[in-house]
Amino acid sequence: MAVVAIRARRGGRGNCNGVFDKLILQSRRRRSMVRGGAGNPGRLRHGPTVLLQHYRPHPVGARRVGNCWRSAPNGAGTAENTGGRARVTALLRFSEITIRYPERTNPAVQHFSGEIAPGECVALVGPSGAGKSTVLAAASGIIPHSIPAEMNGVVEVCGTVTSLMSVPEMSSSVGTVLQDPDAQIVTGRVLDEVCFALENQLLDTETVDRRARATLTRFGLTEIEEQHPGILSGGQRQRLVLACVTAMRPRLLVLDEPTANLDPEAAADFYEMLSQRDQQGVLLVEHNLDLALSIADRIWELDATGRLVRDEPVTQTTLRARTHRNGVTSKIDAETEVSIPSLGMSSPGLSRASGALILNQVTWKPDRKATPVVRELSLNARRGEVTALTGENGAGKSTVLRLMARLLRPSGGSVSWHSDNGRAAGTKPTLGFVFQNPEHQFLGHSVRGELRHALSLRGMPRRQIRLEVDALLERFGLSGYADRNPFLLSGGQKRRLSVAIAFAGRPELLLLDEPSYGQDPNNLTLLLSEIRAAADSGATVVVSTHDPVLLVQCADAINLIRNGQAHPVKPQLLEPPVS
Template sequence: MPVTPALLDLRGLRVRHHLPDDDGGYRLGEPAPDGVDLVVHTGETVLLLGPSGCGKSTLALATNGLVPHVVGADVDGTVITAGHDVAGHRTPELAADVAMVFQDPDAQVVTATVLDEVCFAPENLCVPADEVLRRAEAALRQVGLWDRRADDPAVLSGGGRQRLALACALASGARLLVLDEPTANLDPAGVEEVYAVLRRLTTSGERGVLLVEHDLDAAASLADRVVVLDGAGRVATEGAVRDVLVGQADRLAALGVWLPTATLAALRLRDAGIVVDPLPLLPAELTAALDALPALPPPSPPSTARTTCRPTAPATSAADAPGPDADAVVRVRDLTVRRGGRTVLDGIDLDVARGELVALVGANGAGKTTLAQVVAGVLRPRRRDLTGSVRVAGLDPRRAAVRDLTTAVGFVFQNPEHQLVTTRVDDELALGLRRRGLPEDEVAARVEDVLRRFGLTHLRDRHPFWLSGGQKRRLSVGTAVVTRPDVLVLDEPTYGQDRERAVELLDLLTALHDDGTTVVVVSHDMQLVAEHATRVVALADGRVVADGTPDVVLGDDDLLHAAGLRAPALARATRGLRDPAWRGVTRLADLPSAPLVGAGA
């Protein structure tokens, strides 16, 4: 039987980026990846893992020649895509064989409507017009965007633009799909839908997929093989999904790589003397393993107060609005916002008390990012597009002077590149402090502290746009944290982060919250929300549909499904247990265990 040629065959791939130097030329960066062998066949999904900065995104860009033909770099080794040596072919020549979804979907949007965007690739490949339209409709229906085909991509949510990027890849007809964090901004229901599409494509033998992903609770059931890079960009291990993620869980934890929640929970239980053998990969396996034990000790007492969920509806008049909260640092009343002819927020009433850590959750397009941006003053709609009122630390974000507003509230964009404006990492951190007129010695001390906390010290002189996606995210958060605002608003703060850096970031946010900083986080990561939030506000169709503590909001399956969400992985594992004391466990911190080093809680 003849052997089918690989869709992708990397041999000894070593990449050193061209970094600008002070003389107007360039210098070579450290190799990442460094000597990687990797193969992807038709009909399989290969999951690429590794800590932030190890070269995962660079490897992805090398598969279609963007590295080195567009992004300057010295490349050693060979990259063969669909039988073509990438070194001898320009990126457009490879477009029929390999389609890419970037870590940042905004980087690949080029037209004015959703339909035109999806038609763009097959049109440029000279596909007949009727076939172009057939492909475009099929792709948009697969990702749930057909009804928005006439919209400008700019009015889509971040998750909507990720769906659009995937539709463009599907419509191209390329046999190899290279997906760099394709679900990072998708709600849990959207993740399930996207992975269902990819599963159909690979099981039918139509395509092969190279997937860079941190959400292993979803990806573990899709992937066939795993390749793990270490911090130096070399292959640390590879093999079947279960053999690597479960069989080498301790090694991956030491590398700072994400693990499935069920596996991580079992490791924590092991530290408490509760042996789960074999380690589980999926929540259902953890449920079965715990039920098989002779007895379970009681879970740890929750560290935050538990209150009842408060279903809410938009106020119809001032008399119906929630009563004033004297301690509220954020106060929103009857807020309605329209964008692109659509009502994005509809009668929002919300108080956030000083020192809370509030998570805004909901499906893509629910209005989370718009609410966060209006609160932070980043989005200032025209008078005709906004009604109601917003106050943050006593300021109206629409009218306050920028200097006053940035002292009161810090904001971290969903896309970190939207807030990077200088040419050095340390200057980026110092910019806001210098504009406030702080003494230079205090500026230097604060910058050094953030560089150290966020693992950016060795990159201090690097141009921010030359950082990896995860490093850019840490820098963007650092620029907000360094100013020590009263209110910190973050949109998907762990996007693109490896486990070690995500834990460090979340621990820092928790410490800021403990010190009295009010933190508002937009997130689709339900396990993150369960672990760290003191309060969850769920939005659907621009309205607040629930407001309460994480255990209550995230424990209501009917509410979660109505809002396009899913319960955290640990909650899915524990709610079916025979022992009723364990059915409300949603957080790793509630397990009877000493903390696993680097696991966070």
């Protein structure tokens, strides 16, 4: 969420560059304390938080004159005078912006222009690394205020040049959802997170509480409102960030892959809600174009060099071309139906060996008194197959992968690895693991360094590492980014790097959490081909995913995780829709 959060540990200080009457340190027993038994009215759950009180944002549309701010004559927004009245014609306007990051030869975005009117939704599309997130960062003011980048041209939000406003000042008009939800969560309780966003708007306590609870209900988060965001699933954290931004009711929504971690039902619900907006503008980056184009009024397309190559309305012709291009329908179970493109990939006629990874009546819960997340789950992942785990957000898919990797110890049951003859192997399998957040496994200062380190851990001779690194860079479409810092890659590039790291050294067991996240169609095909090839070569591959393309075109076995248990299902391919 685009709000200021100055947090202080005990004995520490928060720093800010804004205009405030005062900073008030509060513990707020009602929200920040956990009630105990008799004689123990409560204890602090977290350290004290410095909340911004009496924040005086500069008037929207104001201009700086020395150290003062003066209101724009026509009020907020880009306006035209119609008989003495001001009428906003653009919530967001880009005027020939070019953005270049330090130590990069080519600009990330070049000569980009466009505008969004009140009530208009624009879908920004393009290949991975084309600069889509950069455009969104410029729209929200993160560039140039927070991310070091050289920006030429002008960006205006509600008629005010963003370079003359701070990010906190823009938050009253712009609500931003970043690609990584973890980068936006600042409190220690789900309810507090939504309240914190609203408190920064100086709303009264009753309004904050009422609107926060209504928003949590709308996003299906009421049952977990007392939980710490850190223990939520990736999809639940993404829903929480969406709830925070939506509750603030900004005039402009800037959304970067808002449904990437959501299950299909939650994603459809969010877009249904978004379609009911009134005069709220939306700038949206979404690789699920079926959903994005269902609500978009216009489409902006960037090419690989960051240039705008298409700016046109979304028409019925556009929708038909997208929906009916090599489409098939897959029914994962009786409750889920999705439309997916056919990639023409066939499952090989490989003779399947006996189970390699076996979970037998596995139960896991975070502590003795907690409700089990996984409950007497049994699952058999075979060698030479892709076993997929799917299910709604919070069902326990990532937990199952961590149990398989022995990152978590089962509360009951067993996890065992079996050799070719079906007996327990004397040694553990070589393992490649992909976390849901790719940044959680980056250690080096360059893409090449990450892959080199992964291969050295496999014990590969130095003389072979260089050749293998070059091969991995080529296979995963990262050759042009070998010397770039992994944290400065786009979201889709980070994901491909994390998968390449897991594949380094050809491990026997691959555990992949949402491996297709943030991929354009070409790179999605590339990743699915690599996953299929790994299984064909004899690896045991287990993936957790909401991606229907991966489920239908790549998986040999699908397990629906529900109520802490695995339910085997088989996708039913139907006839392609008639174009």
